[in-house]
Amino acid sequence: MSRWPQLSPERRAALEEVRDEFLHNAPRGRRILAVDGPDGAGKSRFAADLVLAFERAGVATFHASIDDFHAPKEVRYARGRFSPDGYYERAFDYSLLRRVLVEPFRMGGSTGFQLAGFDLERDEPREAEWTTGPADAVLIIDGVLLQRPELRGLWNGAIWVDAQPEERARRMLERDGQRPGSEHAARYEGAQRRYVREAKPNTAAWAILDLTDPDRPVRRYADFCSVEPLPL
Secondary structure, eight states: OOSGGGSOHHHHHHHHHHHHHHHHHSOSSEEEEEEEOOTTSOHHHHHHHHHHHHHHTTOEEEEEEGGGGBOOHHHHTTTOTTOHHHHHHHSBOHHHHIIIIIHHHHHOTTOOBOSOOEETTTTEEOOOOOBOOOSSEEEEEEESSTTOTTTGGGOSEEEEEEOOHHHHHHHHHHHHOOOTTSHHHHHHHHHHHHHHHHHOHHHHSSEEEEOSSTTSOEEEOTTOOSSOOOOO
16 A cells, blocks of 8 residues: 555655656656755655655656665775775766666667666675666656766756754664764765765755755755864
């Protein structure tokens, strides 16, 4: 059964607003929407609910996550297990993302595309599972660091979702056992600070949503960012 009836009216309204704005700006063809934001912001759940919103409008919609396009461990940790710069520069295999998902999805027709390319737990490429879709379709991809300069040309639009730092920390502790101030937390937060400083994703996105209360998303402006950029 669809989760849609279980969502709060405020969340449904926010999802429909994002959907309608995106379809207004990109009405036809194969289109890609990036759901960007820091760890613990609520990206994956919001992206999954966006799929429901698009499907309710009669749009064929697919969902992928950058977490399924990690680089192998030897690449990810080449600069050290807890290096923020190593995470920022090496965590994901963007060439794989382009090759098996973005480029074939854009081609349309009968060309198959893969919604996942790497198994993080096994630390190995996933066995290819090819998906096809109609000429008019939307791909929603969620994850961190999605508005890096080398990726921005891949998307028809990007939204920035965020939450207050204390709430993000609480979610990360509950979800992954990641304690604030730990080496793991410092790795991810350091990478995000560099990202915000260099890419300014909260100002580049066309919509910013505060998901501190996931049932009551609040539309924000460019000054809303829970990750402070490092001093220049």
